[in-house]
Amino acid sequence: MSTRSIVSIREMIAAHPSAPPVDADVLARCIEECFRCEATCTSCADASLGDDDIADLVRCIRDCLDCADVCASTGRILTRQGAVVAFLRGTLEVCAEACRVCAEECEKHAAHHEHCRLSAEECRRCEDVCNEVLRLLD
Amino acid sequence: MSTRSIVSIREMIAAHPSAPPVDADVLARCIEECFRCEATCTSCADASLGDDDIADLVRCIRDCLDCADVCASTGRILTRQGAVVAFLRGTLEVCAEACRVCAEECEKHAAHHEHCRLSAEECRRCEDVCNEVLRLLD
Amino acid sequence: MSTRSIVSIREMIAAHPSAPPVDADVLARCIEECFRCEATCTSCADASLGDDDIADLVRCIRDCLDCADVCASTGRILTRQGAVVAFLRGTLEVCAEACRVCAEECEKHAAHHEHCRLSAEECRRCEDVCNEVLRLLD
Amino acid sequence: MSTRSIVSIREMIAAHPSAPPVDADVLARCIEECFRCEATCTSCADASLGDDDIADLVRCIRDCLDCADVCASTGRILTRQGAVVAFLRGTLEVCAEACRVCAEECEKHAAHHEHCRLSAEECRRCEDVCNEVLRLLD
Numbered sequence: 001m002s003t004r005s006i007v008s009i010r011e012m013i014a015a016h017p018s019a020p021p022v023d024a025d026v027l028a029r030c031i032e033e034c035f036r037c038e039a040t041c042t043s044c045a046d047a048s049l050g051d052d053d054i055a056d057l058v059r060c061i062r063d064c065l066d067c068a069d070v071c072a073s074t075g076r077i078l079t080r081q082g083a084v085v086a087f088l089r090g091t092l093e094v095c096a097e098a099c100r101v102c103a104e105e106c107e108k109h110a111a112h113h114e115h116c117r118l119s120a121e122e123c124r125r126c127e128d129v130c131n132e133v134l135r136l137l138d
Numbered sequence: 139m140s141t142r143s144i145v146s147i148r149e150m151i152a153a154h155p156s157a158p159p160v161d162a163d164v165l166a167r168c169i170e171e172c173f174r175c176e177a178t179c180t181s182c183a184d185a186s187l188g189d190d191d192i193a194d195l196v197r198c199i200r201d202c203l204d205c206a207d208v209c210a211s212t213g214r215i216l217t218r219q220g221a222v223v224a225f226l227r228g229t230l231e232v233c234a235e236a237c238r239v240c241a242e243e244c245e246k247h248a249a250h251h252e253h254c255r256l257s258a259e260e261c262r263r264c265e266d267v268c269n270e271v272l273r274l275l276d
Numbered sequence: 277m278s279t280r281s282i283v284s285i286r287e288m289i290a291a292h293p294s295a296p297p298v299d300a301d302v303l304a305r306c307i308e309e310c311f312r313c314e315a316t317c318t319s320c321a322d323a324s325l326g327d328d329d330i331a332d333l334v335r336c337i338r339d340c341l342d343c344a345d346v347c348a349s350t351g352r353i354l355t356r357q358g359a360v361v362a363f364l365r366g367t368l369e370v371c372a373e374a375c376r377v378c379a380e381e382c383e384k385h386a387a388h389h390e391h392c393r394l395s396a397e398e399c400r401r402c403e404d405v406c407n408e409v410l411r412l413l414d
Numbered sequence: 415m416s417t418r419s420i421v422s423i424r425e426m427i428a429a430h431p432s433a434p435p436v437d438a439d440v441l442a443r444c445i446e447e448c449f450r451c452e453a454t455c456t457s458c459a460d461a462s463l464g465d466d467d468i469a470d471l472v473r474c475i476r477d478c479l480d481c482a483d484v485c486a487s488t489g490r491i492l493t494r495q496g497a498v499v500a501f502l503r504g505t506l507e508v509c510a511e512a513c514r515v516c517a518e519e520c521e522k523h524a525a526h527h528e529h530c531r532l533s534a535e536e537c538r539r540c541e542d543v544c545n546e547v548l549r550l551l552d
């Protein structure tokens with residue numbers, strides 16, 4: 001295992017020449033959740049493809065793939081400094097909505113599929129912190 | 139701050155219906171480092187765009203953007219189960235190479251730019267764990 | 277050069293088991309412009325990195341990188357069938373806004389940089405067709 | 415429909431301050447096929463999710479998602495100028511391999527699914543032109 005230290009987004013924000021548009025701790029958490037949600041949704045979609053009841057999980061797979069793409073794009077955009085606030089707001093609103101839609105679908109399968117339960121939990125975390133950044137942008 | 143628990147890739151692998159191609163702990167670390175390296179390199183590229191000596195950082199910016207794209211793609215592919223081993227090997231080799239090239243360039247600027255020092259550290263972590271998965275695939 | 281025929285998005289939509297949410301010709305053009313705009317903005321950002329007046333093009337580079345990420349995500353989401361209309365609308369609105377912002381910035385440099393002129397032209401095309409799909413979704 | 419002209423990758427390469435690493439026409443075709451293959455594979459995966467025999471198409475869906483991610487990353491990397499040749503070679507080899515694997519799987523379903531036939535055709539086109547660029551890099 002590597003002996004190097006883990007590098008956090010929070011440290012990267014501190015090392016950036018520009019000040020972040022909102023509180024750095026909240027922004028860092030939002031970026032981290034976006035990338036984590038991308039990974040979690042990618043995994044949930046793939047796990048669903050391997051389940052016996054795949055035919056019941058088609059909506060879940062599509063929502064997970066959409067959510068992963070939106071989270072990836074949002075994570076990158078939030079990482080860059082200087083986007084106009086109106087565009088940042090729209091991006092965060094769409095991301096929160098993608099997470100909400102995906103969480104609602106995954107929650108339907110959470111009792112039978114642990115990967116859906118976990119994915120829904122992560123989508124809700126990402127939705128929450130996107131909304132938290134949105135409130136700070138007001 | 140959200141009271142929900144953080145969802146880890148390690149838990150997602152455990153909830154997947156298929157067994158992973160290599161040790162689950164190592165695979166989980168590799169996926170996490172790929173997404174973290176995507177975020178770190180995206181941030182380093184953007185920080186470099188804001189630095190006064192931007193003209194000296196063009197190579198760094200391009201390497202960071204390439205590395206971010208390769209890490210994103212590799213993170214997603216590793217998250218899916220069942221890819222043929224030869225393809226996984228090629229993907230991991232290219233990712234390790236992208237990280238190595240980017241780390242070498244960022245290390246040149248590490249003394250003057252903390253974001254380059256952090257980005258190089260993260261690229262080396264990602265390179266290390268890609269190589270660790272490669273050894274397990276042998 | 278390959279003797280195989282070019283495969284169009286329009287053909288893929290026709291071969292999909294579900295009917296598209298809007299007119300197939302318009303949807304196909306929108307998907308094509310999203311991916312083309314991703315490529316054009318990626319190229320404009322890189323060309324700007326190689327220009328002598330890079331310091332004047334930082335805003336352009338960031339807008340191009342943001343626009344490329346949003347277009348990529350939007351192109352993929354539009355390609356999938358069955359997303360809820362409210363989410364599709366939000367996605368298209370953000371994409372049209374990213375294209376508009378990027379076009380406005382690139383237009384400032386169009387007289388001196390052919391890559392900015394071309395990129396602005398493509399962003400406006402993508403913005404137009406995103407708005408056209410939005411009108412059809414009403 | 416927009417009256418603006420279509421912007422081609424070939425024009426973007428001509429407007430770039432650096433000379434491309436290989437013949438500009440071949441490079442432009444390769445970048446275009448990468449983005450087209452990303453779109454085609456994304457569409458084939460989604461069409462397969464809507465087919466009655468989805469359980470027989472799981473391998474196809476996973477290969478298409480992997481191929482789309484590799485093509486997206488390769489298209490962006492080829493669009494940037496100045497990557498070291500060894501890294502470009504590795505990237506193109508992995509992309510050609512992803513296309514070959516995906517084409518082989520899609521070809522198995524081509525008789526029954528037009529979207530698989532089209533996707534296989536596009537994967538082979540992308541594989542061919544990746545190999546063509548590889549030969550020019552020698």
